[in-house]
């Protein structure tokens with residue numbers, strides 16, 4: 001069981017560019033000490049009188065103990081909408097509100113097994129902590145990171161350092177193998193005799209990885225990304241159809257029961273719907 | 289109503305809050321704080337207990353519960369809007385039996401005061417849920433979410449017509465312990481909210497909760513379709529606050545003595561004070577919890593400070609204070625100059 005989440009004010013220590021991303025280092029006393037691979041934090045946007053009422057979720061990329069600053073977190077920001085753009089413009093000494101660590105972490109194997117780690121875009125962010133933990137346990141770690149283009153591949157050099165092997169893919173062939181992560185997956189799995197696949201990235205990538213894992217009888221864990229309003233389990237916006245231990249499908253909150261799910265338990269093709277056999281699904285449509 | 293020294297200690301020295309008596313008598317409940325959670329924004333309290341002690345606030349108002357388990361709607365279920373958000377959750381929940389066994393039992397074990405919000409597709413369903421809660425016990429009050437679609441009225445919400453709203457309240461009243469306060473939660477999407485408030489009170493509601501979300505819509509300009517799977521959603525957050533304050537004001541003007549729980553975009557103690565001045569006996573905090581999970585506890589402290597700064601000794605003295613008859617404000621300086629020019633007037 002992971003530690004209880006807390007709410008703290010963090011001070012930004014550094015903002016560094018990395019391709020099309022920004023890596024933000026922020027003090028997070030009490031969060032960084034208990035954070036586990038795969039967990040995330042939410043960051044308050046825009047200051048006290050902001051019109052952005054919702055926090056944004058970011059995977060915990062690294063945790064460090066930095067002397068006088070105490071524990072710090074590194075987050076990888078992909079500026080896109082209003083909030084992520086605002087956050088990418090923060091500077092040293094700015095403060096932000098943090099809540100975390102949130103969500104369930106990746107499950108780690110008890111033995112030194114052979115693992116493949118797959119990251120799509122900024123989805124490689126949480127894989128560093130995971131790779132380190134797996135290596136500590138003597139696991140083989142083969143990493144694959146992919147993106148549309150070189151600019152969007154995150155952290156190839158750092159991940160290479162903690163991996164047994166690393167393959168890069170880009171859709172446009174600007175770096176590494178031209179194609180998708182799933183195009184090289186079979187080769188990597190065969191060479192490494194893979195027991196577990198860990199994946200984080202766009203939902204379409206996760207769906208393909210999970211399908212591959214199921215057909216090859218490999219255990220998989222995927223970190224999903226669903227739109228979240230609260231991130232702490234109180235609002236029910238972040239749900240997706242998950243098959244439970246009892247084989248029953250339920251609409252499950254990805255912020256508290258995820259974001260890490262077994263690949264074979266997510267009904268990938270049904271995301272964005274409520275499958276008719278879901279627990280509590282409408283028996284009949286409201287007459288209109 | 290005690291008259292506070294309005295002009296005194298405006299600035300606030302940071303200690304005035306400690307002196308204010310925050311005990312709140314709401315219907316027959318005696319609560320340590322006027323600050324509650326809003327239904328659907330606090331689940332059943334358990335998650336929030338990580339961030340503040342949920343036994344210190346007035347009560348936990350739980351997510352609207354129905355008779356049977358419900359999956360809720362498809363995703364996307366929310367969209368952020370300027371100073372607010374739209375949601376279309378579709379009342380996902382475990383059903384009243386599981387709620388009683390797990391959630392209500394936990395809240396009681398934890399020592400939290402619980403106001404249970406209930407919903408239904410027919411008046412009978414509301415009645416059955418109320419009857420189950422009556423047997424279970426451990427409930428301070430019931431809040432009736434009449435802003436849900438009426439299965440036999442083309443999905444129109446009960447709250448939009450005085451007759452259907454009253455029908456639901458009557459059924460819940462009949463199926464509840466006579467001592468249990470019942471709050472009807474009203475929708476602002478009506479022509480005359482006062483008329484609806486009067487009809488639910490006449491039907492046996494003890495008080496009203498105002499307001500529920502307003503129906504809204506957002507387009508996703510990438511897909512060029514509605515942003516929510518449910519097409520429309522309920523608007524909440526600071527964007528709706530002035531509408532909510534107006535609704536509280538109107539209902540308080542028409543019914544000076546009914547208990548009112550006010551809500552809609554409360555983000556600070558200052559915002560809570562607006563509702564109380566307009567006539568709310570208590571306030572619920574909803575969307576702000578998503579931004580600040582400890583918001584209810586923070587807002588309690590800030591409200592105490594705001595009241596203290598204005599010379600109030602008890603929160604109950606501020607309820608409806610904005611409705612007092614308009615007398616020219618006489619502060620001490622004005623008084624002395626008036627005295628000097630006394631010979632002119634007259």
Ligand SMILES: Cc1cc2nc3c(=O)[nH]c(=O)nc-3n(C[C@H](O)[C@H](O)[C@H](O)COP(=O)(O)OP(=O)(O)OC[C@H]3O[C@@H](n4cnc5c(N)ncnc54)[C@H](O)[C@@H]3O)c2cc1C
Pocket residue numbers: 040054055056057058059060075076077078079080081082083084085122125224225226227228229259367368
């Ligand atoms: C568990 C988890 C981990 C994540 N990790 C990272 C990360 O490491 N780096 C990174 O750059 N991004 C990450 N994201 C995605 C990030 O949270 C969204 O990109 C961000 O919320 C979008 O905010 P915006 O202000 O750019 O967009 P806006 O369009 O302004 O967002 C509006 C609202 O929708 C929600 N929203 C919109 N898109 C997403 C989305 N894709 N996922 C979740 N909520 C969304 C926002 O939270 C916000 O409430 C993660 C999301 C989740 C759920």
Ligand SMILES: Cc1cc2nc3c(=O)[nH]c(=O)nc-3n(C[C@H](O)[C@H](O)[C@H](O)COP(=O)(O)O)c2cc1C
Pocket residue numbers: 235326327328329351352375377379405433473499500501523524525526528551552553554572573574575576
């Ligand atoms: C995600 C979400 C879910 C909600 N669910 C319910 C509900 O189940 N029952 C209910 O009566 N009101 C529900 N509401 C409405 C709130 O209780 C409240 O009336 C409204 O949001 C206005 O307050 P706020 O601006 O502080 O959120 C919900 C609101 C939100 C944002």
Ligand code: FES
Pocket residue numbers: 227228229230231232233234235236237238239253254255256
């Ligand atoms: S984001 Fe609110 S329950 Fe998951």
